[in-house]
Amino acid sequence: MKKLVYLIALLVFVGSLPVHAQRNRRNGAAQKAAAEKRKKEEAERAKKDKINKEIEEFIKDRDRNRDKSLTLEEFTSGEGDAKAAEAKFQEYNKNKDRYLSKTEIQELLGL
Numbered sequence: 001m002k003k004l005v006y007l008i009a010l011l012v013f014v015g016s017l018p019v020h021a022q023r024n025r026r027n028g029a030a031q032k033a034a035a036e037k038r039k040k041e042e043a044e045r046a047k048k049d050k051i052n053k054e055i056e057e058f059i060k061d062r063d064r065n066r067d068k069s070l071t072l073e074e075f076t077s078g079e080g081d082a083k084a085a086e087a088k089f090q091e092y093n094k095n096k097d098r099y100l101s102k103t104e105i106q107e108l109l110g111l
Contacts, residue, residue, distance in 0.1 A: 051111045055102050058109060069099040 062074045072089050079085035092108045093100055100108065 051106060052102075054109060054111060055105050058105060059102075069101050070105070071099055075100060 059068060059070060062070055062077060064074055064077075070089075072086060075089045076082050076085040088108070089100065092104050094104060094107075
């Protein structure tokens with residue numbers, strides 16, 4: 001009788017092995033997909049951080065009142081060709097509010 005019980009237990013155990021293997025494969029695939037998603041999100045975050053840093057560097061020296069945008073006077077200060085700088089300012093000041101915002105500066109820098 002004991003042998004029969006052991007044999008049945010062994011058959012149940014062996015029969016369940018492929019099920020466990022399939023679960024492990026699915027879990028592995030899910031973990032791999034989650035890792036790839038995290039990696040993609042980190043890359044996107046790093047790209048955004050780089051763009052923001054470049055915009056801040058561009059603004060830093062010019063933004064006298066530290067409002068994180070540039071007026072025409074701030075933008076043209078220190079430029080050799082003030083007329084060309086003014087034309088560029090007018091071109092990228094899409095909403096005509098007399099300030100270059102971060103998004104307008106991003107476009108100006110080609111980021």
